[in-house]
Amino acid sequence: MLNEVVFFDTLRQGIWVALIISVPILTVALLAGVAIGLVQALTSIQEMTLTFVPKLAAIAAVFWVSMGFMTQTLVSFFHDRIIPLIIGG
Template sequence: MDETLLFDMLRQALLIAVRISAPMLAVALIAGVVIGLFQALTSVQEMTLTFVPKVGLMLGVFWVTMSFMTTALSDFYLGQIIPLIAGS
């Protein structure tokens, strides 16, 4: 395995990691901004008010996008990693 192939595989793996994590990170960001705005407007400074909705929304998004994540990872593994290991 030469350096070019290794760097290409690492680049593809990082791109897949970004694509897989983007929906959950986007939901956490949006929820954090909305909850922070709500807290600033109402002067309610409860710690669980920020934590519980974010975790609930992230679990919901994870459940909805689980098939996309599994498909993306298995396609990368079967299309890139296995042929590299097999030497073809």
């Protein structure tokens, strides 16, 4: 039987896993946005594609590199926490 303590602990761990998984992509998006914003401020170029395309490329590259880490983190969370709850353990 799933009581409140188990439910909230599983929810807390799920939010923590989501945070850990999203940190690499969000960090790169932040750094790319700041760098591109700085270049735009220094050169007075206000082109919208100048911010969008490099940031998208950086996010895609980091996603590609960290895909294995993200998958392993999610799989271990499901094996350690979710599947035992489904089975009833």
